[in-house]
Amino acid sequence: xxxxxxxxxxxxxxxxxxxxxxxxxxxxRHGRTVTWRPILLGAVMKITGGAPLPGIPLKGDYARxxxxxxxxxxxxxYRLPTAFPIASQAPARAFYxxxxxDPVRAKALAAALYHAYFVDxxxxxxxxxxxxxxxxxxxxxxxxxxxxxxxxxxxxxxxEVDAAIELGVFGSPYIIVDGEPFWGADRxxxxxxxxxxxxx
Amino acid sequence: xxxxxxxxxxxxxxxxxxxxxxxxxxxxRHGRTVTWRPILLGAVMKITGGAPLPGIPLKGDYARxxxxxxxxxxxxxYRLPTAFPIASQAPARAFYxxxxxDPVRAKALAAALYHAYFVDxxxxxxxxxxxxxxxxxxxxxxxxxxxxxxxxxxxxxxxEVDAAIELGVFGSPYIIVDGEPFWGADRxxxxxxxxxxxxx
Numbered sequence: 001x002x003x004x005x006x007x008x009x010x011x012x013x014x015x016x017x018x019x020x021x022x023x024x025x026x027x028x029r030h031g032r033t034v035t036w037r038p039i040l041l042g043a044v045m046k047i048t049g050g051a052p053l054p055g056i057p058l059k060g061d062y063a064r065x066x067x068x069x070x071x072x073x074x075x076x077x078y079r080l081p082t083a084f085p086i087a088s089q090a091p092a093r094a095f096y097x098x099x100x101x102d103p104v105r106a107k108a109l110a111a112a113l114y115h116a117y118f119v120d121x122x123x124x125x126x127x128x129x130x131x132x133x134x135x136x137x138x139x140x141x142x143x144x145x146x147x148x149x150x151x152x153x154x155x156x157x158x159x160e161v162d163a164a165i166e167l168g169v170f171g172s173p174y175i176i177v178d179g180e181p182f183w184g185a186d187r188x189x190x191x192x193x194x195x196x197x198x199x200x
Numbered sequence: 201x202x203x204x205x206x207x208x209x210x211x212x213x214x215x216x217x218x219x220x221x222x223x224x225x226x227x228x229r230h231g232r233t234v235t236w237r238p239i240l241l242g243a244v245m246k247i248t249g250g251a252p253l254p255g256i257p258l259k260g261d262y263a264r265x266x267x268x269x270x271x272x273x274x275x276x277x278y279r280l281p282t283a284f285p286i287a288s289q290a291p292a293r294a295f296y297x298x299x300x301x302d303p304v305r306a307k308a309l310a311a312a313l314y315h316a317y318f319v320d321x322x323x324x325x326x327x328x329x330x331x332x333x334x335x336x337x338x339x340x341x342x343x344x345x346x347x348x349x350x351x352x353x354x355x356x357x358x359x360e361v362d363a364a365i366e367l368g369v370f371g372s373p374y375i376i377v378d379g380e381p382f383w384g385a386d387r388x389x390x391x392x393x394x395x396x397x398x399x400x
Binding site for chain 1: 244247248249250251256257258259261262265266269270272273365368369370371381383384386387389390393400
């Protein structure tokens with residue numbers, strides 16, 4: 001049985017959101033599964049010296065336009081959130097907390113959090129907003145609130161991010177197929193071909 | 201009659217090279233022509249604060265790998281040049297000098313220069329190498345040598361680059377279709393759809 005595909009993403013990343021709507025179905029067409037792995041791009045950018053796209057001269061304006069155009073190209077509901085970009089510790093912690101108990105539900109929660117942010121314009125960087133979205137997905141609000149402040153959960157997220165950086169992950173989405181890394185929602189076509197041919 | 205598509209690229213850019221092999225045929229399928237416009241990414245990066253991809257931690261290694269993989273994905277001959285990245289004043293000046301006389305030949309020269317750099321590993325940042333490649337394309341070496349040192353040609357290139365930056369061009373390839381900008385060889389699929397549908 002093949003190893004799952006690793007899907008790294010930041011909850012604040014429009015291209016990560018677009019890929020999140022596509023990657024499981026794409027993998028399934030090739031008989032593969034996907035492990036979702038939220039990261040914190042802020043920590044990654046300390047290594048690469050990068051800055052969030054929206055603030056870069058010329059590139060920022062283009063990026064905002066391209067987010068929406070690319071979402072439409074891929075048939076994905078999207079609007080630029082009012083608060084953008086955001087720190088994504090709260091949703092990442094919620095994800096990894098639930099993932100320790102139930103990875104299938106954790107993936108569904110990640111999809112709900114992405115939808116809340118990029119469709120319903122809910123600022124999931126606020127812990128209480130992440131908790132409210134999670135509660136609507138059936139999670140216990142009080143337990144999650146405790147988890148978001150639990151040093152062990154904070155450390156678990158930090159360890160996941162450090163492990164990702166160690167593997168060379170520097171952006172969102174970043175998808176690793178059998179050791180082969182692909183960066184960007186615009187590499188989904190290459191991933192599809194790679195899975196079909198075993199590389200080229 | 202539709203306006204030509206504007207194709208901005210740097211002679212040192214692998215993704216620009218990949219797009220250069222695809223853009224005219226893609227446009228022709230939609231009854232459109234393409235104006236080639238070399239730029240100097242070094243001047244652009246002074247505005248955006250960017251740095252050449254290959255030197256960025258994590259991203260640089262990925263990029264070198266992705267250049268080759270993307271070339272194969274698109275069926276384009278490619279090898280990473282020994283000298284990379286390079287300053288591209290010499291080939292850009294050669295192009296714009298010839299372009300003043302004969303845009304069709306100038307495009308063929310650009311293709312020959314790209315091929316020399318990314319297939320034959322000739323360092324076209326050296327004026328004498330750009331001259332040698334151009335001479336093999338039938339140009340007069342002495343006239344071109346004089347042009348490469350002509351302040352009027354240097355100014356013409358500078359004006360082209362300034363005009364591109366004014367339009368928001370910040371990368372290579374950067375392709376403008378009826379005012380709609382697309383950045384990257386990985387937007388060729390969106391350009392194809394855009395030309396087919398008139399936008400979405």
